[in-house]
Amino acid sequence: MPIRTPRGRSAAYRVLWQWPLRSPARLGLSAVLLLAVVVGAVAAIGAVRGTRGTTVASEAPATAQPAAPGADAAPAPTVLPPVAPLTPRNLPLSAAPSPALSVAARWTGAWVDHPPGVPAQKWVDGLRPFTTDEYLGVLVGVDPANIPATRVTGEPRATKVAARSVQVTVPTNALTLDVLVVLTDDGWRVAGYDKA
Numbered sequence: 001m002p003i004r005t006p007r008g009r010s011a012a013y014r015v016l017w018q019w020p021l022r023s024p025a026r027l028g029l030s031a032v033l034l035l036a037v038v039v040g041a042v043a044a045i046g047a048v049r050g051t052r053g054t055t056v057a058s059e060a061p062a063t064a065q066p067a068a069p070g071a072d073a074a075p076a077p078t079v080l081p082p083v084a085p086l087t088p089r090n091l092p093l094s095a096a097p098s099p100a101l102s103v104a105a106r107w108t109g110a111w112v113d114h115p116p117g118v119p120a121q122k123w124v125d126g127l128r129p130f131t132t133d134e135y136l137g138v139l140v141g142v143d144p145a146n147i148p149a150t151r152v153t154g155e156p157r158a159t160k161v162a163a164r165s166v167q168v169t170v171p172t173n174a175l176t177l178d179v180l181v182v183l184t185d186d187g188w189r190v191a192g193y194d195k196a
Contacts (some may be wrong), residue, residue, distance in 0.1 A: 020042045089162065096158035096166050100181045101187040103130050104168035108179060111193075112151055112172055114156065115145035132189045148174035169196045 020030035107130035116124050123144040128136060149172035156179075160167035163181040169176050176196035181188050 029159070037121055039112075091161040093158045096161045096168075097188070099144070100166040100183075100188045101156045101158060101168060103190065104166075104181050105152070105179075106130055106171055106177045107190045108152050108156070108170040108172065108177055111147065112149045114147055114150075116145075118144055130190055132184060132191045135189075135191050149177075150174070156192055165191075 003098050020026045030069075107127060110126040110130065115127060120140070121145060124136065124139050124142075127139060131139065151173050152170060153173050154171035156168045156170045158166055159178070166181045168179045168181055170179055171177075178194045178196040179190055180192040182191045
């Protein structure tokens, strides 16, 4: 074990870190001084960053109009373009693409084609050419024996049309299906259905 002497570098360090611990008043004073140093450092860093931002802004192209004397300086315009609305615009029902309606009719025809005892995989394979890959994962869990319809009884009719999707109703002998057809890289495919 090293011998502690009252002289030397380690003794000087020991005096420094023990000084705040000798009384509660010294400890409080040390905490306040430490806090002041941290706040000062943060303020200095913020000031340096602020001056960098103003130098970059002053190097902007000279196309901006100078502010009138005495007028408050307006904030610089942002360089980001405006964001387009995220909701698709609805098109008239007459604008429904005929390939989308055809896919909805053919998909519904495959959906109602489930003779008694047909394996679920064979039924899903019949839907595969008209269905998105993502939705096939959902259809794998459907038991075709639970589908009440056995035939399509009418023509598909568009109920909502957007640029890349069409909502189509197709009547069957048990219920009317509401089929969502979307435009993919492989053409129009069914991405979902529900009871109308």
